[in-house]
Amino acid sequence: MTRIERIDVRLVDLAPAAVRVDAMQSFVKQETVLVDLQTSDGLSGTGYSYTIGTGGRAVVSLITEHLAPALLGQDARPVEALWRHMIDQTRATTTGVITSLAFAAVDTALWDLRGRRTGESLWQMAGGAHPRLPVYDTEGGWLHLPVEDVVDGAKRSAAAGMGGAKIKVGKPSPAEDAERLAAVREAVGPGFEVMVDANQAFTAAEAIRRARTYEPLDIAWFEEPLPADDLRGHQRLAASTCVPVAVGESLYSVQRFGDYLAAGAVGIIQPDVARVGGITPWLKVAHAAEAFNIAVSPHFLMELHVSLAAAVPNGIYVEHIPQLRAVTRSSLVIEDGCATPPDVPGIGIDWDPDTLDDHRVA
Structure with missing residues (x-):
């Protein structure tokens, strides 16, 4: 022993x-x-x-x-x-x-x-479903940035071969959010995914209103539109729009993910290893979503989530937000817009x- x-x-x-x-x-x-x-x-x-x-x-x-x-x-x-x-x-x-x-x-x-x-690597232990996954970028889409900078950030992400970029929404006026998103869509064209993230800022009524302005722009998903406790509101929103509703970074138990999946209140789940309680429950959530034919695109922690998202059949994206570079000797391997999980024993992070x-x- x-x-x-x-x-x-x-x-x-x-x-x-x-x-x-x-x-x-x-x-x-x-x-x-x-x-x-x-x-x-x-x-x-x-x-x-x-x-x-x-x-x-x-x-x-x-x-x-x-x-x-x-x-x-x-x-x-x-x-x-x-x-x-x-x-x-x-x-x-x-x-x-x-x-x-x-x-x-x-x-x-x-x-x-x-x-x-x-x-064995974490990717192997957890399932090894995909050898690599596409990456989307969040670093260029923060809400305080002027629209010109947001457009430039999306263009840089596209030029780097990434599959998409996330743009923060929540400006006082829906028209201002729509203007920023339309400028990004025009700059990157139809083949590049544009995600939006409200960070729980809206009521259900306001989220439904804003989702209608996103639909013509072919938005990949509408992330955290409402407070995470508002299951009924997410259910109403999901039923009202063709834009997939993404939820998960602020859910802290397997059971709460189950509530969302059973209610049809989510189109893409975004579990975060740190917030759901570890790799053990993260995998339970991912496989529960698979049973509902729901895709997984985890929140943050790209150095860890690359192995898990690539390990499960329904993993679709890795979110690019560099944060551990200052304290690690390893880095995420990205080639042709895709991230490859580390093939070393354990979780694959070489701490300094x-x-x-x-x-x-x-």
Whole structure:
């Protein structure tokens, strides 16, 4: 038996590579929680999760004070059993954002450890459905940018061979959003996908209104149009428009994804490993979506999600938002607009210990 002998937790702050503003907030910093597991047979694994500016220390506290003591001495191999064991230790706070983020950092480390033990990459362990997937870009479409810059960003993405670009929406006037999107569509032509993201800014009525202005522009999807708790509103919107509704980055449990799928309230799901509680539940969500013939395009964390999105049959895109370059020695491999999952044991992220120490805050 290979037992967990040591668990180290670090909090690392990373500044965004570019100014990022959407309809609801600014991306101030990425609080990155890293968990290092060491086992009795001399192996180790590293996992992580993140916040965009608040709550990082609470995640660290939950891991160090509650999860780590419950995991020390446990056999590191049965990942599913350990994920359930973490639920049993946190019944009073499950399901919740902080708990999911804590689970994710630990669960990702367990999967990394599993791959290092077997010699398999995460892509192989999780299914290996596609050798690579198309990439779409988000970095050029932030809401604070003038329309000229948004157009230039989309043109750069197209010139780089990417399959699409995401444009943030949520300007005070629907006409202003439509003008920005029309300018992008005119610049990139019909063969390039244009996605829109409202970051939960609208009511159902307003989302239905704005979706009608998107339809003539052949928008690939309308992401987070409403607050994530508004299941009925998403259901109404999905029934009213031909633009696929994309949801998932702000859903924190497998069961909540099930609610959306069963209600016909989503056309594309966007699970985030950190927010749904780890790789273990992420795969459950992806396969549940497959049962409903729904595509998966995960949110953020491109260095990790490239392996998972390519592993499942219904994975369609990887979102390009660079964020780990400052603290890693590896990078996402993109050729001809497609990302290739790393073919190395574990999750495939080569962390730089020196730069991690430079950015460490707790």
